[in-house]
Amino acid sequence: xxxxxxxxxxxxxxxxVTGLIVFFIKEQKNVKAWALFSxxxxxxxxxxxxCYSDNTKYFSYNYVSYEWLKYIGSNFAVGLDGMGHMxxxxxxxxxxxxxAATYKKDYKNANAFFGLMLLSQAGLMGVFVAIDALVFYFxxxxxxxxVYFLCSRWGGEKRxxxxxxxxxxxxxxxxxxxxxxxxxxxxxxxxxxxxxxxxIQAFYTSIISSKDQNWLFWLFFIAFAxxxxxxxxxxxxxxxxxxxxxxxxxxxxxxxxxxxxFAVIRWVLPIFPTAVLKFDNIVIGLSVxxxxxxxxxxxxxxxxxxxxxxxxxxxxxxxxxxxxxxxxTGMQGVMIQMLNHGINIIALWIVVDIIEKHTGVxxxxxxxxxxxxxxxxxxxxxVIALANIALPxxxxxIGEFAMFTGLYEYNAWYAAxxxxxxxxxxxYTLNMVQKVFYGEDNILTKVVxxxxxxxxxxxxxxxxxxxxLGVYPKPVFDLTNDxxxxxxxxxxx
Amino acid sequence: MSAIILSAIWGxxxxxxxxxxxxxxxxxxxxxxxxxxxxxxxxxxxxxxKFFNIxxxxxxxFDNFGLHFNTxxxxxxxxxxxxxxxxIEKVGKHVSEYFALIFFVLCGVAIASSFKSLLMLFLGIxxxxxxxxxxxxxxxxxxxxxxxxxxxxxxxxxxxxxMLMGIAFLYGGNSAxxxxxxxxxxxxxxxPDMIAVGLVLLVVSMSFKVSAAPFxxxxxxxxxxxxxxxxxxxxxIVKVAGFIAFIRLFQSSFGxxxxxxxxxxVIITAATLLIGNLTAVFQQxxxxxxxxxxxxxxxxxxxxxxxxxxxxxxxxxxxxxxxxxxxxxLFAILVRMKDYTIEGFNGLGKTQPxxxxxxxxxxxxxxxxxxxxxxxxxxxxxxxAVKNGHQFWLVILAVxxxxxxxxxxxxxxxxxxxxxxxxxxxxxxxxPPSFKWLxxxxxxxxxxxxxxxxxxxxxxxx
Numbered sequence: 001x002x003x004x005x006x007x008x009x010x011x012x013x014x015x016x017v018t019g020l021i022v023f024f025i026k027e028q029k030n031v032k033a034w035a036l037f038s039x040x041x042x043x044x045x046x047x048x049x050x051c052y053s054d055n056t057k058y059f060s061y062n063y064v065s066y067e068w069l070k071y072i073g074s075n076f077a078v079g080l081d082g083m084g085h086m087x088x089x090x091x092x093x094x095x096x097x098x099x100a101a102t103y104k105k106d107y108k109n110a111n112a113f114f115g116l117m118l119l120s121q122a123g124l125m126g127v128f129v130a131i132d133a134l135v136f137y138f139x140x141x142x143x144x145x146x147v148y149f150l151c152s153r154w155g156g157e158k159r160x161x162x163x164x165x166x167x168x169x170x171x172x173x174x175x176x177x178x179x180x181x182x183x184x185x186x187x188x189x190x191x192x193x194x195x196x197x198x199x200i201q202a203f204y205t206s207i208i209s210s211k212d213q214n215w216l217f218w219l220f221f222i223a224f225a226x227x228x229x230x231x232x233x234x235x236x237x238x239x240x241x242x243x244x245x246x247x248x249x250x251x252x253x254x255x256x257x258x259x260x261x262f263a264v265i266r267w268v269l270p271i272f273p274t275a276v277l278k279f280d281n282i283v284i285g286l287s288v289x290x291x292x293x294x295x296x297x298x299x300x301x302x303x304x305x306x307x308x309x310x311x312x313x314x315x316x317x318x319x320x321x322x323x324x325x326x327x328x329t330g331m332q333g334v335m336i337q338m339l340n341h342g343i344n345i346i347a348l349w350i351v352v353d354i355i356e357k358h359t360g361v362x363x364x365x366x367x368x369x370x371x372x373x374x375x376x377x378x379x380x381x382x383v384i385a386l387a388n389i390a391l392p393x394x395x396x397x398i399g400e401f402a403m404f405t406g407l408y409e410y411n412a413w414y415a416a417x418x419x420x421x422x423x424x425x426x427x428y429t430l431n432m433v434q435k436v437f438y439g440e441d442n443i444l445t446k447v448v449x450x451x452x453x454x455x456x457x458x459x460x461x462x463x464x465x466x467x468x469l470g471v472y473p474k475p476v477f478d479l480t481n482d483x484x485x486x487x488x489x490x491x492x493x
Numbered sequence: 494m495s496a497i498i499l500s501a502i503w504g505x506x507x508x509x510x511x512x513x514x515x516x517x518x519x520x521x522x523x524x525x526x527x528x529x530x531x532x533x534x535x536x537x538x539x540x541x542x543k544f545f546n547i548x549x550x551x552x553x554x555f556d557n558f559g560l561h562f563n564t565x566x567x568x569x570x571x572x573x574x575x576x577x578x579x580x581i582e583k584v585g586k587h588v589s590e591y592f593a594l595i596f597f598v599l600c601g602v603a604i605a606s607s608f609k610s611l612l613m614l615f616l617g618i619x620x621x622x623x624x625x626x627x628x629x630x631x632x633x634x635x636x637x638x639x640x641x642x643x644x645x646x647x648x649x650x651x652x653x654x655x656m657l658m659g660i661a662f663l664y665g666g667n668s669a670x671x672x673x674x675x676x677x678x679x680x681x682x683x684x685p686d687m688i689a690v691g692l693v694l695l696v697v698s699m700s701f702k703v704s705a706a707p708f709x710x711x712x713x714x715x716x717x718x719x720x721x722x723x724x725x726x727x728x729x730i731v732k733v734a735g736f737i738a739f740i741r742l743f744q745s746s747f748g749x750x751x752x753x754x755x756x757x758x759v760i761i762t763a764a765t766l767l768i769g770n771l772t773a774v775f776q777q778x779x780x781x782x783x784x785x786x787x788x789x790x791x792x793x794x795x796x797x798x799x800x801x802x803x804x805x806x807x808x809x810x811x812x813x814x815x816x817x818x819x820x821x822x823l824f825a826i827l828v829r830m831k832d833y834t835i836e837g838f839n840g841l842g843k844t845q846p847x848x849x850x851x852x853x854x855x856x857x858x859x860x861x862x863x864x865x866x867x868x869x870x871x872x873x874x875x876x877x878a879v880k881n882g883h884q885f886w887l888v889i890l891a892v893x894x895x896x897x898x899x900x901x902x903x904x905x906x907x908x909x910x911x912x913x914x915x916x917x918x919x920x921x922x923x924x925p926p927s928f929k930w931l932x933x934x935x936x937x938x939x940x941x942x943x944x945x946x947x948x949x950x951x952x953x954x955x
Contacts (some may be wrong), residue, residue, distance in 0.1 A: 069947060071954070072804075072876065134872075138863045145862060152911050160911055167903070172896040178872070179892055182879045 006064045007049035008078040008129035011088050012122060014042050015095075019118030028110040032103060035114040039095035039121070046092035053085050053479060065199075069134070073185075073194035073202075077132040083335060083483040086476065087128045087262055090342045091255050095121050097462070098250045100454045101350040104357075105246070113154060120146035120251060127259050131200040133181045136267070137174070143259065144170055147248060154245040162239040169236045173223040180219035184208065184271060203271050204490075210274040217275035220268050221283070227260035228316045230283070231290025241309040246353040249305070253312050254346040258338050261319050265334070265487055269326065273490045280324040284410070287324075288417050291317035295424035299431075304352045304362040307432060308345070311388065314421050315341055321418065322403035326491050328484060330406020335480035336473055337399030340387075340466075344396060347384045347462045351377065354451055355436065364432060369441025377451055378437045380459045385433050387466045389426045395469035494545045494555055495534035496563050496603040503527040504596035511589035520589035521578040527596065528574060532567040535560060535603075539952075551673060552610035559607035561952050562737045562810055566602050566730050569817040570595070573726060576825040576931055580722045585631050591723075594624035598731060605738035609745075610672045611660045614738060618656065618702060621731055622649050629719040629727070641718025648711040652701030655694050662691030663746070674745040684753045692747060695739075696757055703735040705795060706764035709788050713772075716784035724780070725824030728787040733813035736794050740809060744801055751801055752883075758799045759884050766792035766894040773901045780833045782901055783823060786859065789898055790816050793874055796891060799884070800877035807950045808873025814949055815866035815942060819855040822935045826852050829922045838905055840914025845924065849909045851932040856902040858939045861895050866942035871895060873946075 018038035025031045063079035080088065095117070107113045123146065126139030144167070151163040181198075188202040196202070208216065226233045241249050269276055291314045298310035319337055322330035354377065355370065356362050371378035387394035390401075400422070408415040451459070469476065507524060514520050534544060539560040582588050601620030608614045626649060630642025664670070666687030667677040679688060697708065704712035716724045747754060769789030776782035794812055797805035826848050830837055842849040858867035878888045942949060 068945075071947070071951065141863045141868075145857075149910070152907065160907060164903070164907075168896065168899065171899055172893065175892040175896055176889070179875060179879065179888055182872075182876050185876075186880060 006078075007045065007052070008080050008084070008088075009064060010045050011042065011049065011092070012078060012125045012129055014038070014045060015118045015125060016122035019115050019122060022115040022118060023111055025111050028106060031110045031114050032099070035118060036096060036099040036103070038118065039092070039099055042121070043092040043096055046089045049080065050085055050089055050479075053080070053082070063131070065132075068132075070193045073188075073191045073197035073199075074134040075132055075199060076135055077199060078126075078129040078135070079131045080129060081483050081486075082480040083262065083265065084128050086335065086339055086480055087255075087258055088125055090258065090339050091121060091124045091128065094250070094254050094342060094346055097346060097350075097458050098247045098254075101458045102247050102353065103454050104452060107154060107245075109153075113150065116146040116150050117247065117251070120150070124251075124255055124259065128262060133185065133198040133200065133203055133267070135198075136263075137178055137181060140177075140259070140263070141171075141174055143256065144174075147252065147256070150248045151240065151244045154248070156243040156245075158239070159243045162236075162243040166236040166240040169226050169233070170223075173226045173233075176219050177223035180216050183212070183216060183219075187212075200266075203267075206271070208272065210278075213272040213275035214278065217268065217272045217279060220272070221264065221279075224260040224263045224268065225320070227263070228257055228320055229260070229313065230320050231286050231293055231313070231317065234290065234294070234313050237313060238306050238309040241312075242303065242305045246349060246356075250346045250349045253309070253349065254342045257312070257316055258342055261316070261323065261334065261338055264320070264323055265331075265483070269323070269487050270490045276324065276326065277491065280326065280410075283324045284321045284407075284414055287317040287321035288414050288421075290314070291321075291418055291421040292424070295421040295428070299424060299428045301428075302364050304355065304364060304432070304436070307364070307428065308348050308352060311425060311428065312341075312345055314425060315345075315388075317421070318400065318403055318407075318418060321414065322406050325406045325410035326488065327406050327409050328488060329402050329409060331484045331488060332477055332480070333399050333402025333404075333406055335484060336469075336476045337396065337403060339476060340395040340399050340469060343462060343465055344384060344387050347380075347459065347466075348388060350455065350459065350462075351381045351384060354455060364435050366442070367436045368439040369437070371437040372441050374451065376456070380463060381437060382433060383463050383466060385429045387470075389429050390422065393467065393470045395466045395473070397470060398473045494543065494547060494553070495538045496531055496567070497553075497600055497607075498545055499527075499531045499534055500596045500600040500603060503531065504593045504600065507589050507593035507596060511587065511593070514589055517582050517588050518579075520592050521574070521582065523589075524592040524595070525571070525574050525578065528567060528571050528599075531599070532564065532571060535563050535567060539564060552613045553604070553607050554609045555607050557953055558806060558810075559603075559737070559741075562606045562734075562813065563603050564952075565810055565814045565817075565949065566606075566734060567599065569730055569814065569821060570599060570726075572818065572931070572935055573730070573821045573825075576821065576928065576935070577722045577725065577828065580825075580828045584720045584722060585633065587631075591628065591631060594628055595726065597624045598726075602730065602734040605734050606741070608738065608741065609674060611663060611674065611742075612672050614742060615653075615657060615660060617738060618735070619653060621734060622653070622702070625649075625723075625727055625731060628723040629715060631723065632720045635718075635720075637718040638720060641715045644711055644718075645715045648701065652698040652708070655701075656698035659691045659694030659698060662687050662694065666691060674742060677746050679746060679750060681749050684750055689754075692754055693757070695742070696754075696761070699735065699739045700761055703732055703739070703791050703794070704788050705761050705791055706768040706788070707761075709765065709768065712788055713781060713784045716787065717778070717781050721780060721824060721828045724784070725821050725828075728784070728824075729817035729820045732787065732791065733794070733809075733817060736791075736797065736809060737813070740798055740801070740806060743798060744806075748801055755799065755883060758795065759887055762792055762795040762799055763887060763890055765789070765795060766891055770894045770897040774897065776901070777835060778833045779827055779830075779835055779838065779905060782835075782905075783820065783827070786898065786901065787820065789894065790820075790859070792894065793871060793891060796874045796878045796887070799887065800874075800881040802877055802880055804873060804880055805877035807953055808870060808877050810953070811866070811873055811942070811946055811949050812870040815858060815870040815939065818935055818939055819858040819865075819867060822855045822932060822939075823852060823859075825928075825932070829924065831922070835904055835908050836915070838908040839912040840909070842910040844914050845922070847929045847932065848924065851936040852909065853906050854936040854939060856906055858943070860899045860902045864940060864943045866939045866946070869943055869946040873950075 065077035068076040123143030130136035294313035301307040390396040605617030632638035700708040773785035797809040858865035861871040
């Protein structure tokens, strides 16, 4: 506000500028140090901005807008509400974690790798702070491009096909959303210079007939459903997660996925309330079906990465179901779960990555007895796995419990069906823990050495985080309360 | 006015200069100097400083739209000269004639962008086309070039005839008995038969000129056969000038009864989008792929003719700039490649990082990824088309086609970055630093236009 630079801008520009600088650094060592350092600074900025957050004023603070495309009514407007605060914090927190946990890895053209990573961070930040539909679309696509290059360049064997599938899915759906954005834009009221406006306020107050809402809803929702991914738009996900380099997989599953959840809450629920109430059954049905489907597939996976990928689909399914219940409990559950799932899944990937790096395999059948050699890693992994199943005392319990309550309030049958997937999730997760860490050790697992100091610190911090939020989730509820209230006020239920 | 006169004069100067220029490298500098003068004169005219005051009896009117487009077109030509100057020298012996012909084309562009009389439209389009027939055939020992030239000439002459016929029908059919597109006043009523015939004939000939389906068959062969440097010019500046001419015509004379003929444009647009994109997918040669991609991009520009509102006009100018710059840049890189197939680009990211990076930006722009001019241009087109309010499915089709286009553009990006270079080639090519800087400059303009498209568009409101 006023003359000084605001937090949303800082969160956006800082990774962007540092990312561009990284491209010009030559030494691999310096590149890594610079990337880690810059992501830590971003984290500090984010924490400071959290301290200044004001959960009583939805969007009326921390809001800035510059003239951009004046004559068509789009301003470069960025701002933070509770949900934005939380997700920018998650983004800012994840990157140092990812950089630190994979610090030992060497890359060809490290400067390009870390430059693109930081650019993707900037893109993600942009998505979370944008409060102008066109700016949002800009960043929505921009977050995709660096990831496309990261996966295709540094990924596994089948990287090109896998990433290509991912790219086409998201690109097509985003373009359809663009058409939707333009259509909604033409229903908005005039501004000083133009007939219509792209600002979020204009979108929220636009009058869209329920007939138009019906198809616009799908144009928007499919774009977001692909990113989440919701069944049946998920087929890109396991391949891409499997083929991407570990840090990128973490970004994809930890944060990118939240872009979809976030976008539904910000750009679908308040703009198309009538259509949401009309199609909630379909979406929840798809989500629950996807949960059970993904859990079943996860049970028979032999590849660690694919197993985690499918378990992620199941968790996201619950989130998308809870969003569409459109009640306070469910929504609050989604909010806290976005943060928790982000941290937990990154932790899971870190452990999987350590295992793969030390043993060279990801096949569950070829592993075993790791706990004999790395008891510390086993402890970390068990805690994280329990958080993944949402056991009480862990952070995910609160979120999943709230989401289940919301789903139950909506329709008990859905809640019961979704409950099956929780049981299944316990089955496959514990099965994985047992087979990988316990049982007989073999030639592969005997050579495993201890984890690095940086990884220890990171995993310890994550475990602390899991327990703290598991016991005391109130700050997150308080933070996101304004968004939940504002969004749900659009539903006259 | 300045642009028309100066480019005609400069064309003659270049032509006779051929006698006096001893070295083959001299005409290039004369051409660049001349173009800068023309560009400056055009900008000054835009700002209100007129050097020539000739009464054209209302046959030409130099409004903001036309002058603004001229600036864009001349600027792109300047970039084209700077990037390709040395390659034009290599085409054949008559270097200064090539430049002279290009100046004549520019003269035609300036007429076509400011006509008010149908006669001037005809003249402009013809002045644009005839030098191109010669340029296409300029690689005389090459049979493909000769074939392309003949094909282009026959097709072009045929479409010219059709256009003339259409103009005659329009002239005979309008009650004011005028060639002036503003005076015809066709009104809001039912389209009279004579006018309708004239309209259809004009649409057909326009489709020929801008290579819209189903009249696009000449384009791939001609673009492929012509020397690559001239393909670059033909497929960009000349093509967009055609669009500018036709949007002027359709908006002024038939704008009021759009609902009666819109379906015609809808069908042409849909066909062009589908044929251009689907065929480009299967091309192995990058040059041919770009030829089909230029048809596909024409499909997107046709959305402006479909929408026919102010947003469409703004968008068309932006699209001209975005499309021309990216395509000219890509062709400039392509000219220097030994192998025109997609495999020829394998590993370019390692051997020629600057070329690969800029080519990537050009390709991303053609695909329409945000942060590039291509996105804002496509966005304006979609905005205009949705604003029009009819035939919403066409917009969805356009968007899906844009997604298809990602496939063939990204194939080149994938080749450059994710594949290993063939060991024997190693991309040994002649790339002076000035060329690299120019490419970077062009890519920078594309990115700047992607962030602040207002730089181009807002001038329309000047």
